[in-house]
Amino acid sequence: MxxxxxxxxxxxxxxxxxxxxxxxxxxxxxxxxxxxxxxxxxxxxxxxxxxxxxxxxxxxxxxATESEREAFKTLIKISGVGARTALAILSGMSVSEIGQAVAMQESARLTTVPGIGKKTAERLLLELKGKFGVDTISSAPNQIGISSNSSSEILQALLALGYSDKEAVLALKNIPTDVSVSDGIRMALKTLSKG
Incomplete structure (x- = not known):
């Protein structure tokens, strides 16, 4: 190898x-x-x-990066996704964008990649759920707003409480940047209880 x-x-x-x-x-x-x-x-x-x-x-x-290589390996394990399709996905979206699309179950984001239709995008999201998302979301703090360590801890806490990736990410988007982990969890739970 x-x-x-x-x-x-x-x-x-x-x-x-x-x-x-x-x-x-x-x-x-x-x-x-x-x-x-x-x-x-x-x-x-x-x-x-x-x-x-x-x-x-x-x-x-x-x-160029380990996260790209790991994403490629994860993608090619999916039935019907070959190396060319995996390269096309990584060429059209960053690893964190793919992770967010999976967590939010947004097939429309994947269909922007040439060669990925609606049915393929939906199958990808279904098969990638749980394998792709939490780590890549928490490594993209710019789109969430809070620091990477805090967002990762808050995200893990929400997932441990039984919330889905999608619910947890949506709750994180409303948390200010300078919040502590415990306050962030409280704020996220308050947001989730309203929904």
Missing amino acids: IGRIQGLLLQKNPPRILVDCHGVGYEIDVPMSTLYQLPDNGQQVTLLTHFVVREDAQLLFGF
Whole structure:
């Protein structure tokens, strides 16, 4: 298994790049989010990779971050979602956006990705529920407003109390940025009791 590659970036032909690693050129498919972070041709590059072996091909996929690679691995485990579709999803949405779409069960956000129709989006949301969401939501504090540590603790508390991902995220959106964890939980519970 090839888990990481470091070498000289020779070519960019989206979605494929060519990396020279000690005289061997590796063709690596990357999502657009990773492609935008790559240096110019002729520069050193380091990528986390996922190696796929099929009957008819051996494919290497590269990612700038561990969260992208883990999201890719989660997506390709879903029946009917191949590596190309997973790359398209990661090219069209950030990992935190995918996590929020899953938590909120918003199929419309997934249908903005080329090649993902309404039925596929709904199936993805159903199969990703519980596998994708809490960690990625709490790692995107800008869209929630409170600090990452506080939001993660409040979110975990709400989930432990039996609220769904969607309910918990909606409750977090109404909490001010400078709130303590205990006050945040109280405020979230007050918001949830009104609904």
